[in-house]
Every structure is written in structure tokens, then in C-alpha cells.
Amino acid sequence: MSDEILYEVTQSEYKYGFTTDIETDIIPPGLNEDVVRLISAKKNEPDWLLEFRLKAYRHWTKMEMPDWAYLKIPPIDYQAISYFAAPRKNAPKSLDEVDPELLKTFDKLGIPLEEQKILSGMAVDAVMDSVSVKTTFRENLAEQGIIFCSFSEAVQEHPDLVKKYMATVVPYADNYFAALNSAVFSDGSFAYIPKGVRCPMELSTYFRINAANTGQFERTLIVAEEGSYVSYLEGCTAPMRDENQLHAAIVEIVAMKDAEVKYSTVQNWYPGDKEGKGGVYNFVTKRGICKGENSRISWTQVETGSAITWKYPSCILMGDNSSAEFYSVAVTNHHQQADTGTKMIHIGKNTSSHILSKGISAGFSNNSYRGLVRVNPKAENARNFSQCDSLLLGDKCGAHTFPYMEVNNETAIVEHEATTSKISEDQIFYCNQRGIDTEKAVGLIVNGYAKEVLNKLPMEFAVEAQKLLQITLEGSVG
């Protein structure tokens, strides 16, 4: 199915650039301990969580923004950002109670909340700004003991689970943006798959930035107990804005013995206009831990949006015989910048990791792969294979590869391959001569190039991802 190339005739302008006119409850801009307390109070959080937020905030104030990435980040005024926005009405019990404006927005985005979408087998926890509006399928999932809800609800209803696992994979002091998120995180998703349960449907979340000047700080936690399986989808679009919008999320995954978690993302935040004005800053910390033996985590990402992307979905291979995968397609056009990749930390014995990264740069953009493979001294027989390919469209863009390897055990086998290629004029003319115009030819070639990664996505996502690649690269050749 993902072989099916879909073309969409659209203008080069960002397709999802609209905003919804909904009254939002916004805290005045600025960040201090009172704001952190206010967020916690508005969410009616227990004391331990407030304490966690405050510790994170205090730590954050002592940290510096990282500057090692191959990115030019304009100064960010953290005091000019508002740290909380929620739709004003209380959480509805059914679709009828949902604000019609909001439903219209979801329709425009094609978010599967309506009944016909049930057939596609997805449960959706739609995050509009900071508060979860509606969760479907939850009862069905609950019958099997699966918990899938917004993070805030999990805090209220399953505080023990949240307390047990939150920040165990990404501690608040991990990095600057993780500390910021830990202090002010708004909402996100929580999924818990009990022992031996195979989650019968793809769990999916759509995120959307909507209120002007509001940072979004999602926090997602997925826990897969022994022998369980879950596939989780995350996709996002954001409306067109002139101001830059800050997005600093945390995703944590815990996989116990024999558990498997697949996490797929299609990221399409507003990338800014052709001149590089506006666009989302996407500074994300995603990490999973293969805690038990034979556990498995795979990250698949298609990154087409955001003005600046700083993102390294990583895995800690702690359990013996555990394995991890990272499949990525990152596309940059116009003035977008991306510094993305992964970290694979081998700790257990006989652990293996596989990295496949496909970068596509066009326009004036810069696209970097940054990856670390670390084999600890006790990680006997660790195995890693990394392949990093870059495809350039035009001669004003850049592609960079920064692979790091730290191998401290001589039984390890670590391999790295990298290629750089360009779409040639001969290839374009060959397609033209067969009746395929240049834009479609580029789409065909790019989708072919990214196929190995797209094939890893669940079907609905694969189709959307192909469209996105094509749309993102419109106007980049010829």
C-alpha cells in the first residue's frame, strides 16, 4: 500500500495554516515559580507533582541552552511565552458536548473522531492546545486493562503508575528543554499496557498548537508490561503563525521483559514561510528504555515540518537480548533547519540496534544527522548497523552527518554506512519524457528514496507521509 504514490495538487503555502476561533484560557506570559504553581493548581495536581515541577524549574534556571547542534537558533525570550492555555469549557462527556468550532477544526485536519473512523481501528486522544478534549475507545481498551488517556487524567486517576514511571527515562535534569518541559508541561498522553496484552489497535494522538504565543509542552509516557505489545502513532500539524512558536516535548517509553513498543511520528508543524519567517521550534526529548530481557522498541519518524528541529529519539538497551530500531526520514526545504538522529546505548548482553536515516534537503535548508552508538564495557556481543543517506535537491542546501561511536567492549560489532546523492537532471528529463512533470518526478524519486522507512509506518500514516513529502518539496526544483 505504501507503494501507492499519492499526489495532491495544492499550493506551496502551508496547507494547515488556519486557526480556530475559540476562547482560550491563557496565563499571562512569563515564567517563575508562581506560574509553575499556578499551572499545577489549575490542573489540581498532587503535591509530589508540584514538587517535581518546582525542582525542575529551579534546575532549569541554572542551565544554559545547548549550542552543540548544527543549528542557528535565534534568541528565545522565555519570559515572553505564555505557559498554559486550555479551551475554556469543561471537558465534554460526548461529541455533542464538544465545541462545534473545535470539531470543525478536527474535520479540516482529518482527525478521526467521527464514527467512520472507528472502522480504521484507531483510538484518538486529541490534544487541542494543552488540555485533552476527547478520548475515544477508552472503554474498549479498558476491558483489556489498557489505559489510554491524557496525561492529566492519568495524574488524577492513576497517580501511582505516573509516579512510578514518570521521569525514569528522561530525568528532569537531562537537558535544558527536558527541564523546561518538566517544569511547565501542559498535557499529553499516557498509555499503559498490562502484562501479556497485545493492544488490538493503533493508539494515536494528534497534537496541535493553536493559541497564539503559547508554548506547547506535551509529555507522553508509555509503559509496556511484560510480554505486551503496542503500536503508537503521533502526528501533528500547526496553524500558520508569524511569531515563532516553541515546542518542547518529552516522550518516555518503558518496555519490560518480552514487551514491544512501536512509536511512529509524522511531524508537520508549521515550517515558516519561504523566506524563513515564522515556524515552530521543535526541541524534543524522546527516549525509550528496553528494561527487560528480549524487549524491543522502534522509533519511526517522518519529519517534514518545523523551522528548527532538535530531536534524537533514543534507546537504552538495558535488558539482555533487547533490540532497538530507529527509522527516520527528515525533509527540509526553504530555510528549515534540522539536527536529528538517535542515541543507542548498549548496556545488556546480546543487544542489537539498527539505525536507518534518510535526509532530504532542498532550498536553502540544512539537514544534519547526529547519532551516537555507545557500547558499555559489560555489553557483550552488542551489534549495531547504521545507515545514513542524504539526498540533495539543488545546490544551496546542506546535508551533514555526525556519527559518534563509543565502543568499550571488544566483542561488539558496530557498522556505519553513509551515502550522499543528488537528483540528477537526467533523471528528471527521463521522467518528463514519459509524461511526468518535474514536481511529480521529484515526489516519485523522493518517495522511492524514503520507501524503506515509509514501509515501517502503519498504513494510514504511510499514505499521509507520502503526501507530506511531496507537499513539502513543492517548488524546490526547476
Place this chain on the structure above:
Amino acid sequence: MLEIKNLHATVNGKEILKGVDLTVKKGEVHAIMGPNGSGKSTLASVITGNPAFEVTKGKVIYEGVDLLELSPEERAGAGVFLSFQYPVEIPGVSMVNFMRAAINEQRKYRGQEPVSATEFLRLMREKKELVEMDSQLTNRSVNEGFSGGEKKRNEIFQMAMLEPKLAILDETDSGLDIDALRIVANGVNKLKTPENASIVITHYQRLLDYIIPDFVHVLHDGKIIKSGDKSLALELEEKGYDWLK
């Protein structure tokens, strides 16, 4: 069908075509012969709109339309096909996807509905047989890892799929062994109808044993210096090109 008048063309500022005149009517097969560097491939490139070449003078009228005004993909849509001398590899794009995109884009240009999946697969099967192509090849990426002969056969396969009105075969015989040559030529002959025409560019007379031309033209230094029937090809085989200069 095709009328070329006083065509001049340059590549990187160097004039290659220096006044070509050629008229091709429906149902005809024209062979263009000539030594290396005489401009044969340039002529094929200019007719199909390769942007590396610049037309500096002259006209190309195809079915009453100024062909030079059309983009390469519009020319393809209008029924002009080029069998490339050096078919291009496109890694990652399967032949199936490539052909379906090509057929449907051409149909769109002509205001036709896209071909159905069933019809498309039937067409693929039928045309593969015509050029005796290994069915594995269509599952692979476009020309990637194909042998020289397979690439040429793949060009004729695409021609069979797209059913052009005007087919230009640029040195389709080069690099083919005698069996492959026969298969390719058979394919071309089977596709011949009173409604379409072809221009066969070749170095050697050998291909013309299989594809019988109605006219043979000798291109030399950017101009057609002699035209005749099939016997001219035989004469060239015997005497070479020097006697014509």
C-alpha cells in the same frame, strides 16, 4: 505528422544542428544514420525537449502544433516517445509505479480518466510478453542494475505501454546481441500501425535488416546531406560515409 524546418540547435554554446529539414508522415519509418558526432542524438533530444539543448533557429511542427512551445512532459502527452540511448536509473522507484504514473499523467494530459488497476496489470502482462521481458524486471527499480540489453528492452516495453504516435529510437540497437536485437525489432514492428510513425537512429545497417525503413537519411555535421530508400543503408554499409562528404 512531423515537419522539421531549418532546425539549428546548440549545446553549451556549440552549434550541433545546422539546418535540419525532415518530414515524417503517418505510417512511415525513417532511419537516420551518420557518423559519431553528426548530431543524431541531439536531434532526438531537441524533438523531445531536453533542456540541455537550445534551439536557435527553425521550426518543429507536430500534428499542426509548434512542438517547441510545449514542455517535455506535454510533448510526451501529445504522443512523442524517446527510446533513450542511455536509459537512466532511478533507484527506489519501481517500474510498476513509474509506468502507472507515466500512463496516468499522459492520460490526464489528453483529458482521459486514469487507467484502472486491473486494466493496468493486464496491460503490463500483455506488453511484457511482447518484448519477452522477464517479469522480475518490472518489480525492480527503474533500470537499476539492469544489463545493457535489459535496459534497451525496457525502453521498448515502455514504448509498448505508452503507445506513442511518434517514436524516436536513439541507438536502440547499440549494445544488443543478435537475439536481443531481434526481440527489440520484433517489438517495434508489432507496434507499427498506419497511424503512428517512427524515427530510428542507428549507426549500423544491421538493425535495418529487422526494421525496414521507408526512408534513410544521412546526417552529417548537423545537416541531412542525403536521403534515399532502404538501399541507401546498404550502400553506406559498403562504402562508409566518406564518399558523401
